[in-house]
Amino acid sequence: METLMIILSGVLVTVATYLILSRNAVRIILGTALLTHASHILLMTMGGFGGTNVPITGENGADYVDALPQALILTSIVISFGVTAFFLVLSYRTYKELGSDDMYILRGRRNE
Amino acid sequence: MLPVNLAIFIPFIAAICIPFMYRRMSRLHLGWFVIAIPAIVFISLLPYIKPVANGETFTYIMNWIPSFDIHLLTYVDGLSVLFGLLITGIGILVTLYSIYYLSKEESLPHFYIYLLLFMGSMLGVVFSDHLIGLYVFWELTSISSFLLIAFWYHRKGSRYGAKKSLLITITGGFAMLIGFIMLHTITDSYSIREIISDVGTYTDHALFIPTMILILLGAFSKSAQFPFHIWLPDAMEAPTPVSAYLHSATMVKAGIYLVARLTPIFASEILWFYLVSGIGLLTLLWGSFTAIRQTDLKALLAYSTVSQLGLIMSLIGVGSLAYYVTDSTAVTLFTQAGFAAVFHLVNHSTFKGALFMVIGIVDFQVGTRDIRRLGGLVSLMPISFTIALIGSFSMAGLPPFNGFLSKEMFFSAMLHVQEANIFTSEALPVLFPVIAWVASLFTFIYCLIIVFKTFFGKIHVDEERIASEPKIGMLVSPAILAMAIVGIFFFPSGLQQNILVPAASSIYPGIDLSHLATPISWWHGWNTEIFMTLGLIVCGTLLYLGLKYFMNVYKLFPTHWSFDTLYNSGLDRLEKSAATVTNTYMTGYLRDYFRYIFIFLIVVTLGVFFYTGAFSFTLENDSPIHAFEWILTTVMIIAAIMILFAKSRLSAILFNGLLGFSIAMFFVLFRAPDLALTQLVIETVTTALFLLCFYFLPAWVGKETDRKLNIPNLIISLGVGATVVLTALSVHNGKLVDSISSFFENADELAGGQNIVNSILADFRAFDTMLEVVVLFIAGIGVYTLVKLKGKKEVDK
Known part of the structure; x- marks a missing residue:
């Protein structure tokens, strides 16, 4: 199970890296979103899949799933949402101002 | 007596005070304040002369970085007193001269801050006994020299010259630093005095020769020895007081000082003799040969300084043989060479200082220093002419001027080289006096050029203003130096007993120098040296008359085949390849x-x-x-x-x-x-x-x-x-x-x-969650601003 999840996150990282290296703004943002997914899965896996119960006390027995990765992931989801939203608006604005969302065209002048 | 380590800091403190002084003293020329500084240090050094002449030495110590065994360790002996007096004495005269040379419209605070910075660091170099302290002050002189050369920074030539001098001397200085650290590794001491007293215990060390070569690189680049001499002519873009002070009298002698100071450490190795005297002679010959073809008087003086520095360097090299030979008469002979080096060093400061100042006056009054446009100034500027004559003839080695005395000693030192019996070949020892004589011949010719091309011949009509003597104050400094030139010739004994012999004894600690106390005399009978001088006068005059034909010799040397070209193209290529390398990976994508x-x-x-x-x-x-x-x-x-x-x-x-x-x-x-x-x-x-x-x-x-x-x-x-x-x-x-x-x-x-x-x-x-909320908040502000903010296009509409 763990190995499978690790491989899954590896695939996601590969795709994300490839997208980040591309020229188009939207693809880059998609890449960052994918990278977040990958890191969430990785975090989850690192916590292990040991427990059987939802981490809420007083419900069923004491064999809880590890709660710490969950808390970290929760933080991460929210922050990555903020970053993605910001990126999207930034590229929207860039396109509006500069007329392109292609990184090659946005490069600027030589020897600046 | 004022402790020397405090005296070193007087110029630095004064430099800090200058900006405040300048505001107060808007009417008076700032130089009148600055002139007090070298005077104070000069006077505070005077009480050291007597005890030092009696063989006493003084050390002072101030902790700096004790955990690394680095201190501000100062040491007063004959050599450092000589240099200290030279730095402050010439410093007084140069400051006086600069008061008239630089008008109040110039950026005087900058000039005097740099000058005082230089003065303090140069004193630091000669009084430091600690190698690291010496290095720090050494580099400070390079930096202040850079600032002074670039004083008229709006000129392209000044900037070029400043950069060149900095690059060359700092590179050499860096090699020297490595040498110092290696010396520390070998001897486990930073104190020059201690290293000298342990001499003999470390000469077999594997790092000994590399250390020597690295330190010599620093000394040679600073003292403009061949092939590092190329920075000195370009440094002449500096104001003339700076050229007179840094680039002839003091800073360029730092390398000579270092070589003289370290001679006891390295002289037991014969390579030291070959390098120091060989490079010295080569510099002497090349400098004097190149000086003749110069048309700019200051460039001519620059090359002449290069050659004279080579002369002193070669004398120290020959003098180091005293550590190598065992025969007592030979030791006597070679210590005399070291003494001659010290003597010529003082003489050179006097006559070259005077010459620079006079050339500065000519430049100031006539508006050019190109000898093709000068001539006939003798009737217009008789006092300047007299000083120039005294300075040039002293440099040429004619009586009754001090240059004659040291030049005779130089010849006799070169003649005695063969007595060291170190050469396998017969021809090599003969080469020393021959090169010395030929170089002196060139020296004689360019001295004639300075005097006759500038002051005789017909007055050129294209002069923009009628030349006349400058203000009397401008003439005071060169006149004092000219008087010293003549004075030393007639009464050398005071200088000899109190300054020169103690200085020579610093080069030869532990060697009996009583023979040096015999008074310097200008007449030794009809010996080889005097015939060499007579030969100089005859051949030199003949060659000067046939200068037109002699100039053809220079056509044999292709102009693009010089060290200057090497430096320029090297720097150019370095910049270009650096740019290429950077551009290949800094793509901007x-x-x-x-x-x-x-x-x-x-x-x-x-x-x-x-x-x-x-x-x-x-x-x-x-x-x-x-x-x-x-x-x-x-x-x-x-x-x-x-x-x-x-x-x-x-x-x-x-x-x-x-x-x-x-x-x-x-x-x-x-x-x-x-x-x-x-x-x-x-x-x-x-x-x-x-x-x-x-x-x-x-x-x-x-x-x-x-x-x-x-x-x-x-x-x-x-x-x-x-x-x-x-x-x-x-x-x-x-x-x-x-x-x-x-x-x-x-x-x-x-x-x-x-x-x-x-x-x-x-x-x-x-806490984490709170900061997360802050991040969201910031992102929210960003999103809101980016959406709502009106761009240029929208505002225009």
């Missing part, structure tokens, strides 16, 4: 920088993996996989790969959404209800945002989409993915510390919350 980062990540992580053998992998600890998880994983992998090949933005966004929702499903499977809920909400909003942008941003068409597979990027991506997988697998299989999660399971008790995840967020790690 964000994508390329990302590539570097990713490649670095892969190389370092995998490198550590293979180097430490950290990789481990087993399937033993894995929990079983259920059908659901298989399905979800397959869906996610397919969705991720489909994003890569998506033809339109819409499908890419939808695949991304699919991924997000699959993860939410995973969270459900992993018994994380909070995560699943949050992920569902966020993914919905994100997809909506993407679709919103989809509306505004352009469609993927043409080249911009790069749907074609990019192989390098693919390799990098696979590398990153593999790195992550390998790292994660290894981490998973080799847990080093226990999980801390069980602590949070007491949430009910500790935080009063039954939901552990929520307790962690809102209580255990509440």
